[in-house]
Structures are given as C-alpha cells and as structure tokens.
Amino acid sequence: MELSKKNISKTLEKISISGSDDNIVSSGAIKNIQVFGDQVDIDLSLSNPTLQARKKLEVDIMKIIHNEIYEKAKININTKIEKASNKISSQSKKISGVDSIIAVSSAKGGVGKSTLTINLAASLAKKGCKVGILDADIYGPSVPTMMDVEGYVPKSIKVNDQSKIEPIESYGVKIMSIGFFTKLDQAVVWRGPMASKALNQMIFDTNWGELDFLFLDLPPGTGDIHLSLVQSLPITGSIIVSTPQNVALADARRGIKMFQQESISVPILGLVENMAYFKTDDSEDKHYIFGEDGVKYLSKDLNINFLGEIPLIKSLREASDFGRPGSLQESTEVSEIFDNISKNVVEQLLKRNKELPPTKIVEITNLVGCSAVKK
Numbered sequence: 188m189e190l191s192k193k194n195i196s197k198t199l200e201k202i203s204i205s206g207s208d209d210n211i212v213s214s215g216a217i218k219n220i221q222v223f224g225d226q227v228d229i230d231l232s233l234s235n236p237t238l239q240a241r242k243k244l245e246v247d248i249m250k251i252i253h254n255e256i257y258e259k260a261k262i263n264i265n266t267k268i269e270k271a272s273n274k275i276s277s278q279s280k281k282i283s284g285v286d287s288i289i290a291v292s293s294a295k296g297g298v299g300k301s302t303l304t305i306n307l308a309a310s311l312a313k314k315g316c317k318v319g320i321l322d323a324d325i326y327g328p329s330v331p332t333m334m335d336v337e338g339y340v341p342k343s344i345k346v347n348d349q350s351k352i353e354p355i356e357s358y359g360v361k362i363m364s365i366g367f368f369t370k371l372d373q374a375v376v377w378r379g380p381m382a383s384k385a386l387n388q389m390i391f392d393t394n395w396g397e398l399d400f401l402f403l404d405l406p407p408g409t410g411d412i413h414l415s416l417v418q419s420l421p422i423t424g425s426i427i428v429s430t431p432q433n434v435a436l437a438d439a440r441r442g443i444k445m446f447q448q449e450s451i452s453v454p455i456l457g458l459v460e461n462m463a464y465f466k467t468d469d470s471e472d473k474h475y476i477f478g479e480d481g482v483k484y485l486s487k488d489l490n491i492n493f494l495g496e497i498p499l500i501k502s503l504r505e506a507s508d509f510g511r512p513g514s515l516q517e518s519t520e521v522s523e524i525f526d527n528i529s530k531n532v533v534e535q536l537l538k539r540n541k542e543l544p545p546t547k548i549v550e551i552t553n554l555v556g557c558s559a560v561k562k
C-alpha cells in the first residue's frame with residue numbers, strides 16, 4: 188500500500204481508544220499526519236492517559252503502519268497531553284504571510300528556468316527583500332545544487348501546535364525542494380496525483396514566515412502538475428523563459444496559452460529571452476546561436492511584456508554549477524542583467540496589481556521590508 192496521509196489515516200481508524208468505541212482518528216486524537224518519502228510525522232493528542240496507555244498507543248500506531256502499509260517507514264510520533272478535541276485541523280488554501288507568488292515557467296526543458304529563478308531570487312534578497320523559492324521540479328530538482336544546499340535535510344518544527352517544515356536558507360533565500368527528501372542519484376518516479384500531493388505539502392506545510400516574493404521553479408511542460416499547481420495556488424503572476432529558437436518558441440506559446448486559459452487565468456508578467464546570443468572574450472560581435480530576437484518577436488506578436496535578455500555566459504553556468512548565483516557578483520555583466528530583469532518583474536507586478544480588478548488581486552502592495560523595490 189502506498190505510504191500516504193490517506194492510507195495512514197484509514198489504517199489508524201482500526202485502533203480504538205481503550206474504554207470507548209471511538210477510534211483514534213474519529214475521536215480527533217490524531218491531529219496531523221505528514222508524509223515525506225518514507226518519513227511519517229504524526230501529531231497525537233491525548234487526554235490524561237497513563238504512561239503505559241500512551242506508550243502502548245504509540246507502539247500500536249507504529250506497528251500497524253509497518254505491518255499494513257510500509258515496513259520501512261520512519262515514524263515519528265509527537266504526543267501532546269491535553270483534552271482531546273474533535274476538530275481535525277484543515278489546511279488553508281492561502282499561504283499566510285506570502286505577498287506575491289511568481290511562477291517561472293517554460294514548456295520546453297533546459298532553457299533556463301532554474302537559472303532565472305535562483306538569480307532573480309538572490310538578486311531581490313540582496314536588495315533586502317524577503318524571498319523564498321519552491322523548487323516545484325519534482326522530476327529534476329536543481330535548486331539545491333544551484334544554491335549550494337545539496338544534501339541538506341529540513342527540520343520538522345512546531346508552529347502554533349502544528350507540525351511544519353523549516354525551509355533551508357541560503358544567500359538569504361528560503362528554499363524548499365523535493366530534492367531535500369530524495370537522494371540525488373535516485374530516479375524519482377512520481378505518479379501525477381502523488382506528485383501534486385507532495386507539492387501541495389511542500390507549499391502549505393513549509394514555515395515560510397513573511398515573504399515578499401515566493402518563486403516557483405516549475406518543471407518543464409504543461410502537464411498535470413502545472414494545472415494542479417496553478418489551480419491550487421493564488422499565483423500572482425508568471426514569467427515565461429524561452430530561447431529564441433523556433434522549437435522553443437512553439438513550446439513557449441503553449442505555456443502562455445496554459446496560463447491564459449479561462450479556468451486558470453494567471454497574469455503573465457512577461458517573457459525572458461535566455462541564451463539570446465554569445466560573445467567571445469576578444470570581440471564585441473554577437474553570435475546568435477539559437478536565432479535572433481525570437482522571444483522579442485513573440486512578445487510583440489502576443490502583446491506580452493518583454494522582461495529582458497540573457498546572453499550565453501560561461502561564468503553564469505559556472506556560478507550555477509558552483510552553487511552561488513551569478514546575480515550576487517559585484518557589478519558584473521551577469522549581476523547587472525539580473526538586477527535589471529528583477530526590477531522589470533517588480534514593476535510589472537505592481538502594474539498588474541493596479542490594473543486587475545480587486546477581486547483577482549493577490550495583495551502585493553505591502554512589500555515587507557523591501558524598500559529597495561517599493562518605488
């Protein structure tokens with residue numbers, strides 16, 4: 188049986204509370220269940236049990252999960268002694284404290300979504316903004332490597348009596364990635380619904396605190412994961428990255444259509460042209476390896492804002508491989524490019540906020556501690 192919240196909850200219904208016909212789920216004793224990979228966190232609330240009864244219950248929970256669901260599950264039970272309530276906490280569909288959620292997307296793979304995400308995030312954090320990244324690329328999470336936090340394991344903490352996961356912070360950016368819960372060399376095969384569930388958990392169970400911007404680094408494509416993400420989250424706006432070549436542009440059009448679908452209607456903040464050209468060290472000549480200005484033409488054609496271009500730059504690739512975003516460099520070509528794009532992104536965010544009817548706005552006027560981009 189799949190190690191999931193639902194299966195665990197169903198199985199735990201078989202454990203009754205001694206001296207009553209109620210079970211530990213229906214009585215409300217199980218406050219919260221969290222599953223990440225093979226790790227299970229269970230919050231248990233009991234009213235004045237004897238030490239023995241409490242221990243027995245904890246052992247029973249572990250046994251039944253190991254025997255009926257997954258024998259290698261690592262189970263952690265947090266037991267709180269209080270008067271049991273009948274309410275099981277429900278998840279809110281808003282992330283409290285997060286002002287703007289920005290999805291970075293491209294239907295085609297390998298065109299620079301993660302590069303753009305980490306560099307924009309680092310650039311804004313450098314200016315004093317509170318920034319987070321959710322690496323939603325559950326098939327090939329690359330944010331931990333690019334932000335130098337590969338192999339880190341987030342801690343489980345308690346916030347207002349709820350189990351939460353503490354994001355990993357690097358260069359002032361709070362990061363959550365499925366990569367923290369899987370081994371790098373393990374191919375992760377997620378079926379659609381499982382993947383969406385894991386993502387939902389990463390979004391809503393992470394202790395983001397107050398953020399001005401939460402960037403979503405999306406996997407390539409326009410599949411189920413994208414649909415479920417954009418439908419379950421109040422995404423403030425999306426950025427579409429593409430290279431200028433025709434195959435990439437065709438995919439970019441598909442990506443744009445997805446965001447513009449009526450059922451989704453996520454505002455598109457603009458397009459970014461990556462790998463726009465290449466220059467050698469000894470000449471100013473630009474070589475248009477993937478074609479010239481394709482994304483700029485697309486943005487004109489579809490009347491979508493153009494946020495900026497990024498040439499092919501060796502030091503940018505090296506910076507990502509090294510785990511330190513190029514945008515953190517002191518006044519280099521790379522840092523200027525990303526400072527400029529991040530400025531345009533914020534401008535577009537504020538413009539969107541003004542232009543959209545109030546009901547559709549996700550409030551972004553209150554940019555906490557982010558005076559650098561308030562103007």
Ligand SMILES: Nc1ncnc2c1ncn2[C@@H]1O[C@H](COP(=O)(O)OP(=O)(O)OP(=O)(O)O)[C@@H](O)[C@H]1O
Pocket residue numbers: 293295296297298299300301302303324327329405406407461462497498499500501503504505507508
């Ligand atoms: N402008 C650039 N100059 C040099 N290298 C770049 C540039 N943009 C991206 N790269 C490199 O190209 C590779 C792919 O980029 P990246 O991982 O950002 O793409 P992606 O769209 O996130 O890919 P995926 O679809 O696999 O998630 C990386 O090694 C990155 O360092």
Ligand SMILES: [Mg+2]
Pocket residue numbers: 300301302324329404
């Ligand atoms: Mg990527």
